[in-house]
Each structure stands twice: as structure tokens, then as C-alpha cells.
Amino acid sequence: MKRFFILFFAIVATTAVWAQTPEWQQQLDRLDEEADQLYEAKKWKKLVANQEKYRKIIMAQPDSVRMDYLWDTDLAGNFYYNLACWKSLAGDKSGALKTFEYYTDRVIDKEEINLTNIKADSDLDAIHNEARFKSCMERLTAWGDYKQKLKDAKQYHSGLIPDGMKFKYMSPNNPDLVRLREHFKLDSVAGAGDEISKIKNLLHWVHDIVRHDGSSNNPEVKNTIAMVELCQKENRGVNCRMMAQMLTEVYLAMGFKARFVTCLPHDLVSDCHVITTVYSCTLDKWLWVDPTFEAYVMDENGVMLSIAEVRERLRTDKPLQINENANWNNRSKQTKEHYLDYYMAKNLYYLQCMEMARFNAETVTEGQTYRYITLMPYDKINSKSSAVGWHDLRVCDDKWFWQSPYED
Template sequence: MKRIIYLLFAVLCTSYASAQITKDDVSKYINEQNAPIQKAREAKDYKKLEGICNGMIKTFESYPQNIKEEADSYIGELYYNLACCQSCQKKKKLAVASFVKATEHQWVSYAHAVRDHDLDNIRKEKQFISTMYKIRGEGDYSYILKQGGGYVVKADSSLPQFTYLAPNDSNLVRIRQHFNLDSVAGSGNEISKIKNLLHWAHNVVRHDGASPSPESKNAIDLVNICKKENRGINCRMMAMMLNECYLAMGFKSRYVVCLPKKYINDCHVINAVYSNTLNKWIWIDPTFEAYVTDNKGTMLGIAEVRERLLSGAPLHLNDDANWNNKQKETQAEYLDFYMTKNLYRLECAVRNEYNTETKVNGKPLPAYISLDPSTTPESKSEKRIVTNNDKYFWQCPEE
């Protein structure tokens, strides 16, 4: 069974003055269900849970069409939990029907369904098997990653050069001094400094995926607004903040948008930092204070992690990886599921600089390079170039 998350969707953050029901009505209704659902879950009272899920589905189905459409994936999650309740009670036909309904309402978490023991009683049912096969192409992220086309390895001078702002830039010097980054990085070796900056970024602000991006997106302003408003920032802002700090300390660094083949509910943004010691890009994730190594403890890059997920070669997530110092990240959830989903396509800004995505008069926003294994020829527009040339995408900064 999947725990229902009682957060309001974007739809509930919008006023529906012209509808019969308001966002406050929906919020109140959801909050009213928290206690009885939690109580039934703890008691494993599946009959009670079934009744609550059915009731919530009927209520959502009675809402205006605009609310139902925006909350479709939430309704799908309700149907999924309903299927689990019914499966646990051995109501096989009802459970299969509810599971099918869940997939019809955008619920496609194939990997979760595979390992959810609440569904064990219906796994041999023909319609369940056929439905699982149907959603595999959207929800089996390891399968999707392996089905992606191969990369092209060739030189291509027509593609733009990635650039990295020099650490003596006045804005980067200000960041270095403002945060006392020399002290943060420490006096150890290169890898030690990279890790210390990661730990600092993870702790200086908290992650909040629902937090809107501020207008000013440089490192100093991002940290200041978090302190002033007692708020967090999303993963993109965290990676951009850390990116400027790495650049300020003389590291070549990018923030990398990691995307699924089909955008369903989210993506993730991390950093790639070039290590001169290892002569390669390495994986750095400030949201989860995470990096990845091989079985000898050598840090790996995004391309290496992706390849090892495809081949089954050993991967190790650092033991202290966590979310907001509250929840430990496991390799199964972070690498085998979450990042397997989000490593199909990768995207970076061509220019890696100060205030990369802040709208400033006279300063054009950067173009982006997307690495997509399903793309054969390069496609180019003013703001986005799509390529399947991984040699170009992961080129050494000095090339």
C-alpha cells in the first residue's frame, strides 16, 4: 500500500470562485480524513480503509470538472490504495478492477506495485498481469532506461562549447568571501574539498520541492531569502546555489537537470563537478547530500552511474545520504528507483556562470544542451540543442 500524502496539489492552490466548491472546502475535506486513515492503517483495518478510500473517490468524482482533471493522479492513488485494501481482504475481482482504475487515472508506479506485498493476492489474475505489462513502458524505470537508444560517440565542432566562469570574476569572489568558502572547503585534497562544499550546501538551506523559485537566483540571495522567510528552496535552486560556490572555488561545475523519458510528476537536479584528480566528472547531489562510488570507494560521475544501472555493475550510495537531516536515503529508493527514473534525459546550460537563470535587463538567458538517447540527429533551436552525442556532452572542460 502506498501512503497517501496529504499535501494540497497545485489545483488546490488556485481559487475556484466560479465553482460551487472552493480550495478551502477541498483542503478541509482532505485534512478530515487524516486521522481516521492513519488509525485504520495502524490497526490494519482493511475494511475500514476500503470504506474511506471509496468515500473519498466518490467525493472527488462529485467535484467540478476542472478540479477532477487537475487532481487525476491523486484519484489514481486513491484507487491504488483501494486495490491494496481489497487485495488484503482477498476481494480479488474488486481489487483488480480498482488497480485498473488506478492506471486509468495516471497511476503508473510500476516499480512500487512490483514490490508491494499488499497486492500479492492478485498477482496471478490475468487482468492484473496484463495491466502490469501495459504500464511497464511508463512505470518500469529500469526497463525504460535499458530500452533507450545508444549514444553517438564522435567529435562535432558545430555544437557550442560549454563555458565556465573563472573564479576571479568579481561576483564569484564576493560569493567566496561572503560564505568564507575557503574555510568551508578546508585544507584537504581536492575530493575532500568537493565533499565539504556539498555538506555545507545541504545544511545551509533546507530542501522544499513545493517552494517557488525566487526572482534572484544567485547563491547569496538564495541563502538570504531562506533565512529571511524561514523557507526552503527546490532542488534546482539548491544545485544552482552550489554550482556558483564550486565555480567560486575554481572547480568546473554544472547543474544537471535529470529527466524521465515521460514527465509524470517530477524530475531532479544535481551537480556534476570536474575532478582533476580523477580526470572525470563526479556526481554531487545537494538535496540528498549524496554522491555515488564504485566498490573500491572511487567517486563516480552521472554517465558512469547511468551505465552501471544499465549493466548491473556495483554502485554504492554514501551512508550519510539524507533528506533535510530527517530521513535517510537508501540505495534502493534513491538509485534503483528515483534516479533510475530520472536518468533517461540530461540537460545542462551551455554557460555556467553567476546568476545563470536570473532575469536581468540586457542579459540573455543561456541556451541548454539536452542529451537524449532516443534522438538520432542533432536538433537545434535558439534556446535548446538536443543531441545524443555523450562524448560531446561529458567533454573535459579543457577540451
């Protein structure tokens, strides 16, 4: 069981000293400290009482206060999941079932879940055979089995593309890209090896030049030079979207065709992911490259794969592997099971790119146009989606979406 309660639910006033902190908040801080100790000591009954008191204090606050601190009027699902686990460990089967039912209602249609972890969690063993628990698991599976949702997605359909529509790529001779190449000495970064080694070296460079921070605000100026300087100046990171844009610019500057790809789930409740795709002339296909996790994906023979190939292999349960050094911020090693089977299986339902791959792609600039093209299963083209707006150009022709940039 993942223990999120200490960091996720701790309410901290970052700008106020203790004396200025509201009494209810001071109580929560004390309960957090106590919960740490109770958890380490495995005093489950006392931990349950601690968390029930924590919730009572939170829920006694006005809606406006809860919205300020929780971004919602209720605690997130993980709070109730952990509470159900601790009630189960404390021998309170009835309470555990009731709380697990509340958790189920709380997350469905609202929050993402890790179904694999829930199924494997021994903390809930005491209620696994209960009909009420099984009913909850059926509902949670229908909501949170992201890989099955991907498998159930309808096929694409070719031939439905407006005449003249084509992805465009900024020339490496563009002055901004030339400046980028020279500023960071990208020729040296790429090295003198073959095409694939250059692609990997540039991926590694972007992964290491800034850190990933998914909660950071996007900078006003969104190009590689500006973002690296900002991160160094303010000791901050950028989110996956900015990292993917940086890597896209770096590839463009080095003469590759590349674009950043927003990978979207069927139901967007909180999270998506953005990676880069770069065209390999050696392999004659687009490749999956993810600067957030320094990750690329391979088949059983170690051949790098495209986003389209990874998506289809997930749908058909064919072998996949990720590179050994895939990691988050050089701190957390990635596994195929979490990165692909859970996280990216969730985020490969819809795929979105900008029509023009360029320097400063999403910096607000007078006179610059911003058009997004989203690849969707055929049956979703005219459907309302929480992930895809009506203002985007929707297509279902995957062959067109992934055609070689060198085709006429």
C-alpha cells in the same frame, strides 16, 4: 505499501476558519480523521467504505473545483492503488481487481510509479495469480520499469557538434564569485585537505545551508547569496534546481569547473532532478555531486564516479554504491536501491546543461543569454519529447558533452 492518502488527499483550506469551509470539505476532513483510525485498527471493510464515500464526494464537485484542489479532475493514482490494496485485504477480490485495473489506466502515460514496491506489496497477494492482475502488471512494467528504459536507450554518436561550440565557465576572479567566496568564507568551508575532500566539504555545506523543498517557487534572484538570505528570512527552502545552482556557484568561486545538470526521464509527467557535476583534476573526470541528498556515487572500490559512468553502470548492471551519509534534509537516509536503481535510473535518459556556467545563471537579466544543451541518444535527436523542447540545442556526442574543460 506507502500510505499517501492522509497527506496527499486531505483537502485543507489554509486561509479559512472551519465555519467558512464548504460543507463537502468538512466532510472530507472528517473522513480523513476516520480513515486514520480505521487504518490503524485494520478495519479494512470500513476503510474501503470510508474511501468510497470520500471519492463520491470529490467526484460530485464541478471540474473547476476538483482542478483547484487536486490539480486534476480525478484523484491521483495512489488513491486507487491504496483502495485496491484495502479491498484485497478485506477479501473483496473482484473489487480489488476492478480498482487495480482503474489504477493501471489512471497512471500509465500520466504518473510515475514505483514498480519494485508494487511487485513486493503483500497487500495484493490475494489477486497476484489472477489473469487480470497479471495483465495490469505487464502494462505497468512497460510503463514504469525505468531502469529497463535506460537499458533500451540507443547509444550516443560522436562528431555531430556545431563548429566552435563549447561549454564555458565563469572565472573565479569574477567580482560576483569573489564576493561569494568572501561572504561565506568558502576557503574555510572547503578546508585545507586534498581536492576531493574540498569537493565533499562544499557539497556538505550547500546541503546544510538551506533545506530542500521540492514544492517551493523559484525566487526571482537565483544566486547563492540571495537564496540563502531569502531562505533564512522567510524560513523556507528551495528546490533541487536552485540547490544545484548554488553548489555550482560555490565550486566556480573556489576555482573548480562545474555546471548544474538537469537529469530528465524518457517521459516527463511530473518530476525530474537537478544535480551538479564538478571536474576533478585528481581523477581527471567529472564527478556526480547532488546537494539535495548530499550524495555522490562510487564504484565497488570507493572511487567517485561521473554522471556518464553512473548511467552506463546502471545500463550494464555493474556495481554502484552511494556514500553512507547520503540523506534528505538530515531527516531521511538514502539507499542505493531507491536513489539510483529507481529514482535516478528514471532521470538519466536525457541530460541538459547551460552553455555558460556562471553566477546568477538563471536570474532574468537584461542582455544575458540563456542557452541549454541537451545530450540525447542518437535516435531521439529529431523526435518529439515531453522532456526536451525544440528550442534547446540537441546533441548526441557524449564525448564532447563530457570532455575535460581544460581541453583546447
